[in-house]
Amino acid sequence: MFSVARQSALRQARTQLRFAQPTALLRHSALSRLLSTLAVLEQRDGKLNVSSLAAITAGTKLGGSITAFVAGSGVKTVADEAAKVKGIEKIIYVENGAYDKGLPENFAPLLVENIKKGGFTHILAGHSAFGKNLMPRVAALLDSQQISDITEIESEDTFVRPIYAGNAILTVQSSDGIKIITVRGTAFPSPEVEGGSATIEEGVDPKADSPTEWVSEDLAKSDRPDLGSADKVVSGGRGLKSKEEFDRLMPPLADALGAAIGASRAAVDSGFADNSLQVGQTGKNVAPQLYLCAGISGAIQHLAGMKDSKVIAAINKDPDAPIFQVADVGLVGDLFDKVPELTEKLKAQ
Amino acid sequence: MSGLRILVPIKRVIDYAVKPRVNRAQTAVETAHVQHSMNPFDELSVEEAVRLRERTSEVTEILAFSAGPQKAQDILRTAMAMGADRSIHVVVEEKNALEPLGVAKLLKKVVEENKSNLVILGKQSIDDDAGQTGQMLAGLLNWSQATQASKVEVKGENVTVIREVDGGVETLKAKLPMIITTDLRLNEPRYASLPNIMKAKKKKLEKKTLADYGLDTETRLKTIKVTEPAARQGGVKVEDVDGMISKLKELGAL
Numbered sequence: 001m002f003s004v005a006r007q008s009a010l011r012q013a014r015t016q017l018r019f020a021q022p023t024a025l026l027r028h029s030a031l032s033r034l035l036s037t038l039a040v041l042e043q044r045d046g047k048l049n050v051s052s053l054a055a056i057t058a059g060t061k062l063g064g065s066i067t068a069f070v071a072g073s074g075v076k077t078v079a080d081e082a083a084k085v086k087g088i089e090k091i092i093y094v095e096n097g098a099y100d101k102g103l104p105e106n107f108a109p110l111l112v113e114n115i116k117k118g119g120f121t122h123i124l125a126g127h128s129a130f131g132k133n134l135m136p137r138v139a140a141l142l143d144s145q146q147i148s149d150i151t152e153i154e155s156e157d158t159f160v161r162p163i164y165a166g167n168a169i170l171t172v173q174s175s176d177g178i179k180i181i182t183v184r185g186t187a188f189p190s191p192e193v194e195g196g197s198a199t200i201e202e203g204v205d206p207k208a209d210s211p212t213e214w215v216s217e218d219l220a221k222s223d224r225p226d227l228g229s230a231d232k233v234v235s236g237g238r239g240l241k242s243k244e245e246f247d248r249l250m251p252p253l254a255d256a257l258g259a260a261i262g263a264s265r266a267a268v269d270s271g272f273a274d275n276s277l278q279v280g281q282t283g284k285n286v287a288p289q290l291y292l293c294a295g296i297s298g299a300i301q302h303l304a305g306m307k308d309s310k311v312i313a314a315i316n317k318d319p320d321a322p323i324f325q326v327a328d329v330g331l332v333g334d335l336f337d338k339v340p341e342l343t344e345k346l347k348a349q
Numbered sequence: 350m351s352g353l354r355i356l357v358p359i360k361r362v363i364d365y366a367v368k369p370r371v372n373r374a375q376t377a378v379e380t381a382h383v384q385h386s387m388n389p390f391d392e393l394s395v396e397e398a399v400r401l402r403e404r405t406s407e408v409t410e411i412l413a414f415s416a417g418p419q420k421a422q423d424i425l426r427t428a429m430a431m432g433a434d435r436s437i438h439v440v441v442e443e444k445n446a447l448e449p450l451g452v453a454k455l456l457k458k459v460v461e462e463n464k465s466n467l468v469i470l471g472k473q474s475i476d477d478d479a480g481q482t483g484q485m486l487a488g489l490l491n492w493s494q495a496t497q498a499s500k501v502e503v504k505g506e507n508v509t510v511i512r513e514v515d516g517g518v519e520t521l522k523a524k525l526p527m528i529i530t531t532d533l534r535l536n537e538p539r540y541a542s543l544p545n546i547m548k549a550k551k552k553k554l555e556k557k558t559l560a561d562y563g564l565d566t567e568t569r570l571k572t573i574k575v576t577e578p579a580a581r582q583g584g585v586k587v588e589d590v591d592g593m594i595s596k597l598k599e600l601g602a603l
Contacts, residue, residue: 104494129515130515132497133494136481136488137485140453146479146481147570148478164476166578167369168577169576170477170575172573212523215509217514217517217519275513281475282473290602307578311600313593324584329584329593330584330586
């Protein structure tokens with residue numbers, strides 16, 4: 001009796017609501033209240049890593065509030081900088097040099113404490129070396145099955161990600177209470193870095209010890225745009241034959257275009273180019289406006305890292321090279337002639 | 350700690366040279382009658398474990414492990430032919446495949462059972478490209494982790510690892526026990542020689558089930574669909590460099 005009465009009362013209420021506004025909107029606003037995202041930002045030497053802001057863009061697509069998180073020494077200034085980014089409601093910062101190198105052994109417990117305190121439902125970070133290293137550890141501590149390298153958000157629990165080197169696209173639905181996600185930077189354009197006004201708040205610091213010690217780093221110095229976020233990328237493969245030829249031909253072409261330099265695994269394995277330049281399934285994913293490659297055959301592992309580029313141009317002497325199947329513009333010819341000619345003609349423009 | 354007891358978890362995946370096809374029902378990638386082999390990053394893990402034994406005399410045991418269908422025993426035999434001493438196979442049918450978190454929980458039990466103090470895993474499997482298991486295991490065990498390793502040195506309990514990061518490399522120092530995941534530059538895996546393949550047939554391969562480990566294997570992620578990626582528009586070939594420049598301008602890329 002009681003339950004019948006309750007049901008009919010509910011039905012009545014529902015009907016009234018349905019008249020008041022469309023159901024989809026209602027569901028969305030109900031979700032937005034519950035949904036709260038923590039976006040983990042990266043910093044280096046007290047400077048915000050702008051490419052990590054893709055997590056903010058992804059958070060915007062989820063709806064709900066977005067809180068950003070940053071930790072390290074001197075991060076108050078990073079927090080001040082990030083406060084201007086559009087879309088962020090609040091920034092939590094933890095000032096402690098122990099987090100400068102992003103060691104997951106102490107960074108993961110730090111995140112977990114702040115996630116629990118803030119009651120966040122979605123934790124987002126870039127699928128960068130930092131995010132890849134840290135987030136699965138966080139997920140394990142929270143007993144959550146992470147979703148890696150997403151390229152689309154379908155709803156608050158349903159996400160799209162490439163599998164099998166991008167040869168298949170998987171849509172998955174997560175039943176975890178806290179969703180741990182890394183996002184593909186090239187799929188979520190950076191938000192506007194001006195006009196926002198987030199509040200800044202200090203986070204909790206569990207001060208966990210790291211049994212692992214950071215010793216040193218050796219980063220390739222470059223004045224060129226960052227490979228992962230460049231508008232244009234020129235990339236060389238095995239066809240360049242040697243490191244000398246790679247260094248002779250590729251940098252001038254990159255300079256003529258204002259492009260970043262990439263390389264295929266074959267070129268990296270042969271020592272023509274540094275490992276950090278590798279584009280592909282096991283290297284970097286890029287999706288520039290223009291991807292211009294020379295001497296790259298187009299193995300599936302390489303295509304995995306670049307086939308979302310807006311325009312692909314290829315120079316290869318083999319007319320049957322698989323790269324021509326994805327290239328918008330293909331030129332069959334000897335790269336040792338064509339690349340210098342292209343460089344000269346671009347410079348002359 | 351007396352010696353290195355290395356655990357090398359390996360996975361059977363579609364061979365890297367095969368172009369995967371999505372099935373008609375759009376529920377998964379077609380795996381029947383497709384060439385499978387050991388995940389390439391796992392070959393690097395086995396190789397590194399064997400090289401550690403060749404470099405130092407501190408390796409007490411190399412244990413290969415796989416959770417997968419019946420045929421996963423083939424890759425365990427390969428690992429033993431490369432130099433692993435014995436292996437454990439937890440039989441898991443493809444339709445019940447574990448997620449990385451499930452594998453990590455299983456591996457935690459395997460580590461405890463076999464008193465492993467170094468686990469070397471691939472940085473990712475080339476089928477689901479998740480790149481999570483090693484880090485999750487490190488979190489569950491609360492051990493040090495060094496992912497995407499391109500160089501590993503072990504001296505007593507001290508381990509130094511050079512790892513690949515965005516824009517270069519960094520060096521970490523840790524003490525055993527620890528978790529290492531391999532990057533492509535770490536080494537060049539050896540081929541198993543025929544005599545070693547024959548010898549591997551006599552090595553111990555223990556079969557177990559998930560029930561033996563008493564694990565909850567419920568998955569958290571539900572596949573909604575699997576689709577082919579959007580095909581790129583067929584492009585054009587140009588005759589010369591001028592043709593390329595004008596075409597790129599036409600496409601708005603210059």
